[in-house]
Amino acid sequence: MSSFDPHWCRQHFPALARQHEGHSAVFLDGPAGSQVPRGVIEAISQYLVDCNANHGGVFVTSMESDALLERAHHAVADLLGSSDPGTVFFGQNMTSLTFAFSRALARTWQAGDEVIVTRLDHDANVTPWVLAARDAGATVHQVGFRHDDCTLQLDEFARVLSPRTRLVAVGCASNAVGTINPVQEIITQAHAVGAQVFLDAVHYAPHASIDVTAWDCDYLACSAYKFFGPHIGILYGKRPLLESLPAYKVRPAPDDLPGRWMTGTQSHEGIAGVLAAIDYLSALGRHLNPTASTRREALTSVFDAIQRYERGLGAYLLEELARIPDVRIWGITDPQRLHQRVPTVAITHAQRSSQEVATALARQGIFVWAGNFYALTLTETLGLEPDGLVRLGLLHYNTRAEVERLLDALHGL
Ligand SMILES: Cc1ncc(COP(=O)(O)O)c(C=O)c1O
Missing domain, CATH: 3.90.1150.10 (Aspartate Aminotransferase, domain 1)
Known part of the structure; x- marks a missing residue:
């Protein structure tokens, strides 16, 4: 090493x-x-030179573009620790993806359901859930944090968590004060009462390894422009949930994964840049550990x-x-x-x-x-x-x- x-x-x-x-x-x-x-800058311009085309064409630039997009899904799945590239999808940014996703998720909620958010989080992991809960007639609990060290009040979390909780939205790390939250502990407790967990990994992503499989989170969002890529948002969800939730989509957009969650034409050149950012990180990883086989x-x-x-x-x-x-x-x-x-x-x-x-x-x-x-x-x-x-x-x-x-x-x- x-x-x-x-x-x-x-x-x-x-x-x-x-x-x-x-x-x-x-x-x-x-x-x-x-x-x-540099690889990200070059990949973006290279995409625009070599294969700038829309999705699903029968001609070479469109086919090359689609192949590149697929490679990007694989790379992001590796980054997040998912073995299934269909479980990750792209969008404008984390905030827009979370707003869109929260509306779909809230269609499965009803009055009497409860949602938990925190006072430590970026508002992009708070207000979308507060508004979605309002629309569904669900109640929101905000878990506080200790003022001396800015760590979450886990006893308060345990108190408000109940079989009525449908979703816990929590950040992996605070973008203001740097606290890493014990997300695995939170996920285990949430799952024990049947609640799902949405993780905001935007701030965490450039600092530490994300592992959606080991953590067993239901959903996770991040943004490539925080981990050395361009301005693109990314969302992961467990396949059965992404397949069954009611997505807002136009006709005749595909109903399979990941297409059913990606509305409109994506920033293909940006996605090429995301792939290059992950290539940079993995090249650095191989430089540090030449025995890494995957x-x-x-x-x-x-x-x-x-x-x-x-x-x-x-x-x-x-x-x-x-x-x-x-x-x-x-x-x-x-x-x-x-x-x-x-x-x-x-x-x-x-x-x-x-x-x-x-x-x-x-x-x-x-x-x-x-x-x-x-x-x-x-x-x-x-x-x-x-x-x-x-x-x-x-x-x-x-x-x-x-x-x-x-x-x-x-x-x-
Ligand atoms: C922790 C955290 N969550 C969410 C966001 C919002 O991300 P985006 O700009 O991709 O919407 C940010 C942006 O600063 C952030 O730091």
């Missing part, structure tokens, strides 16, 4: 060479969208390495942030509990607003977001509206030298 080298990775990302007023840009905005490797194995290897590297870099960031008197960190900081978080670190500053901090960093070429990042219930619950948080998002292409620059800049505020 070779050791992980962020510099090997960085050479694949042309955007990382960007300069800003004499400084190398530091991209800590990954939670809002990662940069893409793409899934290579992907598991790459995420093991990414997780180890990011945990070390995150530990350094958290330790050094704690030394800056005006900075407060929101979320898990205990070095013994770093396996319960991804390296997305939310801070506030005692003397500066979050916008001021982000603006000061931006002037030095350090790109971070300030605000609520659509994790609105979280910032409201913590009393942090309207200023919100400053989000420092590390990905596997970030380096210790970049973190040092960030820390220097924060010290200098």
Whole structure:
């Protein structure tokens, strides 16, 4: 097994060479969208040159396009840990897919049914379910989180879960404070009362391996633009559920999988880019573990390495942030509990607003977001509206030298 080298990775990302007023840009905005490797850029333009065509034609470009789309379904199935490429489908983004899917799912609910969402989640995994429940006459419970470390109140979850619960919607990792939720425990408990589970893996996907089969989740959504691909949403569902749920579709669109859930013409060039993003990750996995015999194995290897590297870099960031008197960190900081978080670190500053901090960093070429990042219930619950948080998002292409620059800049505020 070779050791992980962020510099090997960085050479694949042309955007990382960007300069800003004499400084190398530091991209800590990954939670809002990662940069893409060269292979993704090339695959998108190559698609448009070589086989730009609609679906189902009898001529060569359409057939090549369809073959590429099928390869992309296989690649995404490997990424998510499904053995069935028909169980993954594409759409505009996670929010649109979740809204569409929630309407179909809610057609199976009725008054008296219950749905559980959390206060930790991005609103894309909250409001679609709240509105769908409203339309079906179902009741919604919102599970809270501990304010000291931003972890879910699992005792409250266990209290509101009941045989009336039809769906539990929960995130794999918080896009605001980085908490990894114990999704397997939640799924086991939900299934014990007959409830289904919808996982939002958008924030988790660039950091760790997803395994829909081992987790036994019913549905899972993610977005390729967070894991080094283009702006495309992805949804997984268990085959019997996807086959039996009432999909909203036009005539004469196919009624088989995955077609029955993919409305209209997709961004084929974008899907070519998704395939290339997974190719990048699996090539890195094979570079790190040349004995990996399948793409899934290579992907598991790459995420093991990414997780180890990011945990070390995150530990350094958290330790050094704690030394800056005006900075407060929101979320898990205990070095013994770093396996319960991804390296997305939310801070506030005692003397500066979050916008001021982000603006000061931006002037030095350090790109971070300030605000609520659509994790609105979280910032409201913590009393942090309207200023919100400053989000420092590390990905596997970030380096210790970049973190040092960030820390220097924060010290200098
Ligand atoms: C955790 C999480 N869920 C959902 C979304 C929404 O994803 P999309 O932009 O694909 O709709 C985001 C986007 O930032 C996110 O971070």
